[in-house]
Amino acid sequence: MTPAQATCLSDALVIGYAILEQGGPAAIAVECTIGLLEQSGLFNAGEGANRQLDGVQRMDASIMEGAHLKAGAIASIEGILHPITAARLVMEATNHVLLAGPPATAFAQYYKLEPLSKGRALRRSAGRSPASMAVAQTMELYRAMVKSQRMEKDQHGTVGAVALDRAGTVAAGASTGGVDSMLPGRVGDSPLIGCGVYADNQSGAVSMTGIGEGIIRLVLAKTMCDRLATGASPTVAARQVLRLLVSRIKGSAGALVLSPDGRFAIRHVTPYMAAGWWNGIGSPKVRGQFS
Ligand code: ASP
Numbered sequence: 001m002t003p004a005q006a007t008c009l010s011d012a013l014v015i016g017y018a019i020l021e022q023g024g025p026a027a028i029a030v031e032c033t034i035g036l037l038e039q040s041g042l043f044n045a046g047e048g049a050n051r052q053l054d055g056v057q058r059m060d061a062s063i064m065e066g067a068h069l070k071a072g073a074i075a076s077i078e079g080i081l082h083p084i085t086a087a088r089l090v091m092e093a094t095n096h097v098l099l100a101g102p103p104a105t106a107f108a109q110y111y112k113l114e115p116l117s118k119g120r121a122l123r124r125s126a127g128r129s130p131a132s133m134a135v136a137q138t139m140e141l142y143r144a145m146v147k148s149q150r151m152e153k154d155q156h157g158t159v160g161a162v163a164l165d166r167a168g169t170v171a172a173g174a175s176t177g178g179v180d181s182m183l184p185g186r187v188g189d190s191p192l193i194g195c196g197v198y199a200d201n202q203s204g205a206v207s208m209t210g211i212g213e214g215i216i217r218l219v220l221a222k223t224m225c226d227r228l229a230t231g232a233s234p235t236v237a238a239r240q241v242l243r244l245l246v247s248r249i250k251g252s253a254g255a256l257v258l259s260p261d262g263r264f265a266i267r268h269v270t271p272y273m274a275a276g277w278w279n280g281i282g283s284p285k286v287r288g289q290f291s
Helices: 003-021 025-039 083-093 101-110 118-127 135-153 214-218 221-227 235-249
Strands: 059-065 070-077 099-100 159-164 170-176 197-200 204-210 254-257 262-268 273-275 285-287
Touching: 003 025, 003 159, 003 273, 003 285, 025 159, 025 170, 059 083, 070 083, 070 101, 083 099, 083 101, 083 170, 099 101, 101 118, 101 273, 118 197, 159 204, 170 197, 170 204, 170 254, 197 221, 204 214, 204 221, 214 235, 214 273, 221 235, 221 254, 235 254, 235 262, 262 273
Parallel strands: 070 099
Antiparallel strands: 059 070, 059 170, 159 170, 197 204, 204 254, 254 262, 273 285
């Protein structure tokens, strides 16, 4: 984790907690926390999102609240700085859960959500293969892009958050530019309710990061919530389910897990996971690794 990322995480925690302290809803705290990370360009989301193999950023996000099990999600959205806000609007302004592709982008534009910055858009078009480029050159460019994305990968993770508000409602959210070497149109776990994100006041809230294909196959967020519902602590639920991911399918992931009584766990089977927490006492705690 770079110092800039640590500062940004800390600022995001302060923003989220301020909303909760004023009696605001957990879902809004989650949205605003993630929003700051999306606009920082320091993580694999919003301004810093990965590109798919055709050079285009297609982003995924979702949000869920645990009082009424309301959820909203966006998949393969393009050119929007805050996919998490688009997901919140799907949750609040429609009777759907998931919008995908160009119509999802049009939905965000209808609500006048902020576009990605001009600088980013220029960098993005510079990353596209010129139509005239020979196939071999294109592949070379692609391999170089993948290599540089891999080098950046350790520094640029998907972003997520969980929160518990004064009314006792939990919420979870995630926002991502996906993984390395994605086919155009690939969608990960982050916009899939129950996979990347889940929240239920009767069990808890979970936000996942990691290789989405494995997270999807084991429906990890809901599986962790189910463990919480049977009385497991967040630490035990996360540990058991992440072990299952590794032993069954050699998956790789990290989790933010929160129970409705305020206990929480941050656990990962990846080498690193930059994350933090704050309950208003002292200063926000941010680390690059959790055991
Ligand atoms: N889970 C995300 C995805 O598979 C990627 C990540 O968390 O880094 O799209």
